[in-house]
Amino acid sequence: DQQVKQNSPSLSVQEGRISILNCDYTNSMFDYFLWYKKYPAEGPTFLISISSIKDKNEDGRFTVFLNKSAKHLSLHIVPSQPGDSAVYFCAASHSGTYKYIFGTGTRLKVLA
């Protein structure tokens, strides 16, 4: 049972345009969500997070939106840059557990 789903395995975007990566979850107990970026042969690195008390969090070019009723979150990257080309994972947890469930990842390719 995949509690966190990223249904798009890959995405290609032109440099300077917006990249939108999507993530769906099934467990209504999840109240904290994170996005990680992963380059080949490296460990994931934290990008941005959002708590369920918010519906939006912004950090520079990265914005995460949370729609609790739809159990859906998305990561927007504006403008996209070639260095953003990586695999992006969303992860979810619920209060007090500090256990994280990861999605399968979306490979983003930003074309110069």
Place this chain on the structure above:
Amino acid sequence: NAGVTQTPKFRILKIGQSMTLQCTQDMNHNYMYWYRQDPGMGLKLIYYSVGAGITDKGEVPNGYNVSRSTTEDFPLRLELAAPSQTSVYFCASTEPVGRGTDTQYFGPGTRLTVL
């Protein structure tokens, strides 16, 4: 400050062999984790620890063992290696001081092949 380090980077095992994957962090984090990532898949939690002497199972613990005798180290033991354990293994740590601040720091991974 090296963060999270893992050794070895690569290893090939024969079926039935055993080995220990090492993980060390120098950030004084209490929470540590072991994940595996299979091709095209996300990270699956194997075991985690909330402090020295305390460990608990994650999603896929079968075939693995862990110990946590110090804050810094969290080794993962494979006793009887099987081809299904071929994967990339990541260790991570965090120090949850409050929601909105708990981000995991990952090591570079160990690529394990069991033949």
